Amino acid sequence: MGTGRDKRKKAKERKDGPVVGTGAIKTEKKAAKNEAKKERRAEKRLEGDEDDIDALLQRIALEERQRKGAVAVADCDPPGPRVSASFVPYITPRGSFVFLFGGEYADVATDKVHVYKDLFRFDVDKRRWARIDSPNGPPPRSAHQAVVVKNTMLVFGGEFTSPNQERFHHYKDLWRLDLTTWEWDCLPSKGGPSARSGHRMVLQPLKNRLLLFGGFYDTGRDVKYYNDLWELNLETMKWTSLGVGPAGNAGAGAPWPSPRSGCGLAVVGDTLWVFGGYSKAKDEEDEELEHGKTMDDVWACNLTTYTWERVKKVGMAPGARASFSIAVHSHPKAGPRAFLFGGVSDNEAKGGEDLSSEFHNDLYTFNFERRRWFAAELRPPADKKGAAEKKGSAAAADVSSNPAAGEAGSSSAVSSAAPVISPGMAERLAAATDKNSALYRAAVKIQASYRGYVVRKAYQLYRIGGVVSEILYSPATYGLDLSVLNMPKPKARIGALVTVVGSTLWMLGGTVEVGSKEVTLDDMWALDVGKLDGWQLVRENTVGEELLKKAGAGGDDSDSEWTEASDGDLDDDDS
Known part of the structure; x- marks a missing residue:
C-alpha cells in the first residue's frame, strides 16, 4: 500500500510538478518557518526601552547589515555639536586632512545623549568638510582613541551610553579603516587591553608601534580606573602588556603614575609623557565611600627601560585638571612642545555628596627638552x-x-x-x-x-x-x-577635539556644564602655534547660547584662570 502510494505521488509529481510540503520543498518551508521564528524572537529582543543597551546595539547592528551600496564621499555641512570624538591628522601629497569619528552630543532640550558612528573628513587647505559613508564599520562610541598610521586609521575602545545615561557599554575592539578604499575591518584583539574608555593612545614612529595608557570601566555598580601600559606592534598587530602600576597612589615600590582617565599623553623620542587626569579612590577613613581626585602631576616613562619618574612642576604650570585637550608641535627653535587647553577641575567633598566643577579656557605650553611649563603668550597681529x-x-x-x-x-x-x-x-x-x-x-x-x-x-x-x-x-x-583684551578666544570647555597640522592648531566642539545641563558646542577655532597671534574663529557656536549667557558662561570673554605654581617652582626664566 505504501509502495502504491509512493508511485501515485511520483506520478502526480511528473504530471503536476512537486507536491507542496514534500521533499525539498518541505525542507525549504521548514527552514523559512524557523527563520521567521528567529526574526520574531529578534524583534522581541529589539523592543527594549531606550536604556536597554543590548537592544539598542542589536538594532544598530541590524541597520548596519541592511546598508548596501558603494561608499560615498561628498561635500557636506560641518558636523554638529560633538565631544569626546577622535580628531586625527592625515598628511598626504594631495593635501592635509583631519578625520573625525564618533563622539557624542547632549541635547539641551531633552537631556538625552546621542552617540555617533559617523565619519567626517576636514580638508585643511580648503577648509571644507566631507562625510564618508562607509558601511560595516564600528558601532557608535565616544571617549575612544584613534591614530592614523600610513594609509590606515586604527580605532580602539570607547563607550556607548544609553540616552538617559543610565547604562554604559565599554568596548575592547580594534578597528582598521583603509583610507584609500574606505573599507573597515575588525581586527583580533585577544590578549589586548580590557574594555575601557577615557584612555589615551599615541603613535611612536621610531618603534613602529602604538602605546596605550589608562582609562576606566563603569559597570553601573562600580567604576575601575586603570594605569596599565600597552603596546600594539604595527607589523604583527599584536598587543603586549608593558606593565601596570599599583592600584592606589603611586609610591609603593618603583615609581608609577596612579590609575586615571581623561589624562594627556604624548611621546617624544624614547620618552612617554603623562599629564594630569582624574580617578576615584576609596576614602582612607571609610572604605565604603569614594571620592574623586583631579591630578596635576606629570610623569615621564623611559621607553627603553620602561621606568617611570615623576617630573617636578617648574614654571607657570596649570592646576589640577582632567579632560583637557593636548597636542604636540615641534617648533624649529624651541623644539617639541605640548599645547594644553581647557579641562575641568572637580572639587568634591568627602563621599562625593557635594561636587563643584570649574571649567578652564587657558592655554599652556610644556617644553619637553627643558621640562618646563609656560603660559602661552598671545600677541595680536x-x-x-x-x-x-x-x-x-x-x-x-x-x-x-x-x-x-x-x-x-x-x-x-x-x-x-x-x-x-x-x-x-x-x-x-x-x-x-x-x-x-x-x-x-x-x-x-x-x-x-x-x-x-x-x-x-x-x-x-x-x-x-x-x-x-x-x-x-x-x-x-x-x-x-x-x-x-578684545581679541576673541574660545569658551571654557572639556573634551574639545584638538590636533596640530603644520603650524596650525585646530579645535572643535567640547562640552560645558551649566547647572545640571550639559551644553555640547560646535564652534571651531584655529591658532597659529608658531606666531601665537591670537585665536581665529572659524565657525561660531550654534548650540545653547541663551543658556550659556543666562548662566554667565557665554561669550568669548569668559574668564581665563591663572593657577599658581608651587612654591619654588617659579625658577629664573632665561627663555
Whole structure:
C-alpha cells in the first residue's frame, strides 16, 4: 500500500510538478518557518526601552547589515555639536586632512545623549568638510582613541551610553579603516587591553608601534580606573602588556603614575609623557565611600627601560585638571612642545555628596627638552595692535585708578590680560616670595587697603608665589600688554577635539556644564602655534547660547584662570 502510494505521488509529481510540503520543498518551508521564528524572537529582543543597551546595539547592528551600496564621499555641512570624538591628522601629497569619528552630543532640550558612528573628513587647505559613508564599520562610541598610521586609521575602545545615561557599554575592539578604499575591518584583539574608555593612545614612529595608557570601566555598580601600559606592534598587530602600576597612589615600590582617565599623553623620542587626569579612590577613613581626585602631576616613562619618574612642576604650570585637550608641535627653535587647553577641575567633598566643577579656557605650553611649563603668550597681529592698544590702555587705567570698581569689570579686564605676561616678568613675580622684597611689602599693603570681594576673587585666581601681586592695580608697571583684551578666544570647555597640522592648531566642539545641563558646542577655532597671534574663529557656536549667557558662561570673554605654581617652582626664566 505504501509502495502504491509512493508511485501515485511520483506520478502526480511528473504530471503536476512537486507536491507542496514534500521533499525539498518541505525542507525549504521548514527552514523559512524557523527563520521567521528567529526574526520574531529578534524583534522581541529589539523592543527594549531606550536604556536597554543590548537592544539598542542589536538594532544598530541590524541597520548596519541592511546598508548596501558603494561608499560615498561628498561635500557636506560641518558636523554638529560633538565631544569626546577622535580628531586625527592625515598628511598626504594631495593635501592635509583631519578625520573625525564618533563622539557624542547632549541635547539641551531633552537631556538625552546621542552617540555617533559617523565619519567626517576636514580638508585643511580648503577648509571644507566631507562625510564618508562607509558601511560595516564600528558601532557608535565616544571617549575612544584613534591614530592614523600610513594609509590606515586604527580605532580602539570607547563607550556607548544609553540616552538617559543610565547604562554604559565599554568596548575592547580594534578597528582598521583603509583610507584609500574606505573599507573597515575588525581586527583580533585577544590578549589586548580590557574594555575601557577615557584612555589615551599615541603613535611612536621610531618603534613602529602604538602605546596605550589608562582609562576606566563603569559597570553601573562600580567604576575601575586603570594605569596599565600597552603596546600594539604595527607589523604583527599584536598587543603586549608593558606593565601596570599599583592600584592606589603611586609610591609603593618603583615609581608609577596612579590609575586615571581623561589624562594627556604624548611621546617624544624614547620618552612617554603623562599629564594630569582624574580617578576615584576609596576614602582612607571609610572604605565604603569614594571620592574623586583631579591630578596635576606629570610623569615621564623611559621607553627603553620602561621606568617611570615623576617630573617636578617648574614654571607657570596649570592646576589640577582632567579632560583637557593636548597636542604636540615641534617648533624649529624651541623644539617639541605640548599645547594644553581647557579641562575641568572637580572639587568634591568627602563621599562625593557635594561636587563643584570649574571649567578652564587657558592655554599652556610644556617644553619637553627643558621640562618646563609656560603660559602661552598671545600677541595680536601687527595690523590690529595699534587699535587694540588704545582700548587696552583705557582698561588698564580703569583697573589702576579704581581697583574696587565693579566686580565684573575688574575681574574681566585682569583675567583677559593674564595670558600675556612677558617672559621677563616671571623673575619679578618670583621675588614676591621674598618677604624682604618691595613687591611683597606692596602686595601686603594693597591687601590691607582693599579688602572685600575683588581682593578675595583676585587672591583665588592670581596667587603667584603665595601673595597677591600689584598686577591687579597697576598692570602697566609690570609690562602687561593689554592690547589683547578684545581679541576673541574660545569658551571654557572639556573634551574639545584638538590636533596640530603644520603650524596650525585646530579645535572643535567640547562640552560645558551649566547647572545640571550639559551644553555640547560646535564652534571651531584655529591658532597659529608658531606666531601665537591670537585665536581665529572659524565657525561660531550654534548650540545653547541663551543658556550659556543666562548662566554667565557665554561669550568669548569668559574668564581665563591663572593657577599658581608651587612654591619654588617659579625658577629664573632665561627663555
